[in-house]
Amino acid sequence: MILKAIRKTRVYEDIVTQLKDLIAGGKLRPGDQLPPERELSETFKVSRASVREAIRALESMGFLDTKQGEGTYIASSVETLLASLPSTLFQRRDFLLQVFEARKILEPAIAALAAERAALEEVAQLETILTEQARQITEGETGVEADTRFHSTLAEAAKNGVLLKLNDAIVDSLRETRERSLQTRGRPARSLAGHREILQAIQTRNPARAREAMLDHLEAIEHNVLKLQAEEQKERESDTPAAVSVGAGGDLSTKEI
Secondary structure, eight states, X not given: OOOOOOOSSSHHHHHHHHHHHXXXXXXXXXXXXXXXXXXXXXXXXXXXXXXXXXHHHHHHHXXXXXXXXXXXXXXXXXXXXXXXXXXXXXXXXXXXXXXXXHHHHHXXXXXXXXXXXXXXXXXXXXXXXXXXXXXXXXXXXOOHHHHHHHHHHHHHHTTOHHHHHHHHHHHHHTXXXXXXXXXXXXXXXXXXXXXXXXXXXXXXXXXHHHHHHHHHHHHHXXXXXXXXXXXXXXXXXXXXXXXXXXXXXGOXXXXXX
């Protein structure tokens, strides 16, 4: 674990930022124990009061759990951690690939279970959601609200509380990414078509087909999101001016900022 000395005025906020970055980057994982307050104080080169204030702030955000007499640990709640991650993290290709990898493991299984377990009223609810999604798209909207409700309702129909919580955490964390993806020309209609394939498999109680349809749907979304991200990155780089910086040994060099 690499920590840097704090030099800014609002000391505790800098500690919070460093620890959040380590969590977001996977250097600190759920269940990991933080070093003792004294050690953190020496590492950051700040007072123990500043460390204490930072830990309290991270606890209130849901990042840390303090166990009396045992120490402070990285929160084990997947929902809290995903919901608290900085939105900039979801712009990184490596992180998005991991998110979609998780979705392709989780959501096809949810769809298969829903095909087996969904009550008639839940199937009817899914049908209503897709009718609403179609209306939104016809009126020129992205249909993002109906899109989100479809995936959440599907998870409820699977009748597994753990899968529901995991799915809700991922769905909530991807809201901004989903909105941007659905603004791509033709994407809302393709998303609706994918949902209809999934629903048809659930209506006919075909778990294998539901699993396959969900995987196809997710792979189409992944392709679109990564393509969009690459285009946005290229556009940002083309608009980025060069700046003069001091390199190793005090040499001047230019770099992109």
